[in-house]
Amino acid sequence: MELKKEMLPEILRQMFTIRKFEEKVADFLAQGKIHGTGHLYIGEEATAVGACAAIEANDYITSTHRGHGHCIAKGADIKKMMAELLGKETGYCRGKGGSMHIADVEKGNLGANGVVGGSIGIACGAGVTIQMKKLNRVVLCFFGDGAFNQGIFHEAVNLASVWKLPVVFICENNQYAMSTATKIAFNIKDFSLRAQAYGIPGTVVDGNDVLAVYREVSRAVSRARAGQGPTLLIAETYRWKGHSRSDAERYRTRDEVAQWKKRCPLKRFKKYLSKNNVLTEEEIEKLEEETHLAIEAAVKFAEESPFPSLDTLEEGVYAP
């Protein structure tokens, strides 16, 4: 399964959008313009974009605390995302959720999640709905190497396996759960081995290669749509920035970060596009400039938006 050539510029646009959105968020965090924290997806763009390219608009995703990339790849409006980060009424959650809770349920984004592993069970539930309503849909369940050691992972993946739920479990191994390196938290190197324990296929993919991610996720999605149940994919990638705003990064070396930056998913995809004559250097630059302008427009929208009225403080605890 290969991506259609006409889709490739859009893939690049999404990767640029995530990179630039996150760079802007990093600036805002540094300036104190964002009130809370933020977990940046820089360096991991290929995983979300490659995976979401393999599903349709009405399919579902569940996301994580590091969720901006998944939202953008699922087609979120960056204006509403930026507004949410600035705590504005026009944000996805009307300023009630912030960075870790952006969701757009109607569009299939069942939400970022502040609890590591918290959304893995929810992904199964969406799978149950698909199965019971006989919808031709799938769920992509994103989680990290930290969540891979949570109890809910075991319970949920086993449930998905025995019920043959149409869920693709995508473990984004960015090498660290906050400061805890995978070599400290795991006694296996090949994470896909765990799939065997649930009787489902498990594959490791280069999470910095957007086309490879697309291929593996497409295969898993086909399997899920055919009623053959879940798949576990391990996307090997790297978080360029610290865990969150407060991270002094004492647990890794500059050299290690530099080595991973050489494997930049964006640089790699740009190279592929020009080498295969999909886009010229000029076209790529133009596309980059367009995403830059889109981010600026999102910032303008967010900054000009009002804060939520205090009247809304107690609204929405209960649904009518």
Add this chain to the structure above:
Amino acid sequence: MATVELTYKEALHRALREEMNRDINVYLLGEDVGVYGGAFSVSLGLLEEFGAERIKDTPLSEAAIVGAAVGSALTGMRPIAEIMFMDFITVGMDQLVNQAAKINYMYGGKTPVPLVLRTPGGSGTGAAAQHSQSLEALLCHIPGWKVVMPSTPYDALGLLKSSIRDNNPVLFVEHKLLYRQKGPVPEEEYLVPLGQAEVKRKGSDITIVPLSIMIPRTLAAAAKLSQEGIEVEIVDPRTLVPLDLLSIIQSVKKTGHLLIVHEACKRGGFGAEILSQVEESEAFDFLDAPIRRLAGKNIPIPYSPELERRNVPQEDDIYQAVKDLLEIN
């Protein structure tokens, strides 16, 4: 209106059947809810009627049960999750507290999570410390949850149906010792709305607010007290969240005395909440004596029969508490 005698368990069973027939999106999931019919056989027979697609036996995975309920509720289903013993809700606590309860608010108020968590609570079966707790206060403390504790077959049926139709997470607490209790239930369909207390006995001398199993025990104590000329008014809140405070206030203003009775341990129990809310209300000026709470001791539930029994309020304890409160020797 024609009525039939049903047990509390049969009433719950009928509520499940009626709602599953009414709404195709309603389904039941939990450990051993299918062939076994649930640990207390509430769902016995539903597998044959509705099939394995809608009566889902799950692996022994409380967190995944609740997680799957949350995810399917978010995407258009109306799951009823059964947790075999109330003690085990703690195994799924992240899903209950951080996920189910928060989603509608933190996503901006437009994503309801209509799920019911049915679970049997309470002691008296000799199952000891990890199968006998009354943990309703835990979820009463979490904004986003509604909490329901029926004490009669009539309420069990009407409240379960309303809980299933509610667009929020509802903790539905069934007391194990009530499953066999019989009572009249209308033959035709009816609902009992959440947030509406019921006066289970009228009286003028003291108001008692008992929860769940404490309702029949208080009724028995009240009959005995009546022979001595003390008329007890019993207000069954039926749902703790939302709480029908107004009905309690009205009764207290009439009687001037309030006793709250529950099985959960006293410290941090829901009785403290009722007490505070009444004291902060206009009813305070009508009180002729301090409000008292009679509740479970602050200990894990013990095993040996008499230890287990003495741990929680019994009929004679309620009788005595009323006399103490009214300072009658």
